[in-house]
């Protein structure tokens with residue numbers, strides 16, 4: 158029951174979506190809205206001060222009138238979006254709910270005087286984009302004690318940046334550091350690593366305490382591998398000599414295979430342990 162309730166709350170949260178607002182009173186404003194959320198576009202300071210306003214989707218070529226105001230009344234002219242729009246006439250703010258990608262594009266506001274003569278117009282550009290989700294971090298240790306960390310997030314045009322212990326990562330910590338979603342940290346670095354992901358809509362972060370990879374661990378690793386090979390060779394040689402005496406090729410194969418399999422499992426287990 159609790160699980161079902163949790164799911165319902167989440168889906169309500171998703172369908173509600175993010176809200177963004179934009180001051181579009183200047184000609185040529187660029188406004189961003191979260192996909193599935195609501196966008197507030199302030200078109201004028203007070204729409205009741207105008208005799209007539211007309212709001213269009215599209216540029217000069219193919220345009221559709223979507224709303225009209227006359228003194229203190231407003232009406233939606235384009236019915237497909239009727240149930241998603243509200244206009245706050247007192248502060249000239251146009252709200253569009255449940256935005257879709259095809260709400261993106263150019264919009265135009267025209268003013269008319271009481272005689273219906275055009276007084277001026279201003280354009281705005283609306284971009285509907287998917288917000289960035291909470292990022293996920295994953296890391297692996299590389300051979301020289303370096304650590305490769307990846308940060309991944311869903312959304313349109315994510316931009317990544319990183320901090321270690323509150324300091325922006327630089328080229329010395331993670332060369333070549335170029336604000337990608339995957340970085341390679343130099344050895345012996347530790348502390349709180351944060352990945353910041355942002356786009357035109359929102360921003361999210363994820364942090365994790367990292368401890369340095371087995372740095373001198375490179376040598377330990379190599380010694381370990383050498384020892385393993387040595388043991389393997391000894392066993393092989395031993396069993397070869399042993400079975401050569403007995404001259405039984407079938408059993409010889411089985412014996413070597415078994416040793417090899419055990420060694421592989423060991424190796425895999427060690428790798429997992431080191432890579433956390």
Ligand SMILES: *[C@@H]1O[C@H](CO)[C@@H](O)[C@H](O)[C@H]1NC(C)=O
Nearest residue numbers: 195239240241242243252254
């Ligand atoms: C739009 O969303 C708001 C708040 O999320 C809601 O109050 C309103 O009823 C919705 N519909 C319209 C047409 O504004």
Ligand SMILES: *[C@@H]1O[C@H](CO)[C@@H](O)[C@H](O)[C@H]1NC(C)=O
Nearest residue numbers: 178197199245247248249250
């Ligand atoms: C306009 O008014 C509405 C309703 O009172 C409010 O939600 C919105 O934030 C206002 N917008 C601006 C830009 O003042």
Ligand SMILES: *[C@@H]1O[C@H](CO)[C@@H](O)[C@H](O)[C@H]1NC(C)=O
Nearest residue numbers: 221237256257258259260261
């Ligand atoms: C916009 O996209 C929605 C679905 O996301 C679709 O139902 C609608 O017909 C599209 N409108 C136009 C004008 O293409």
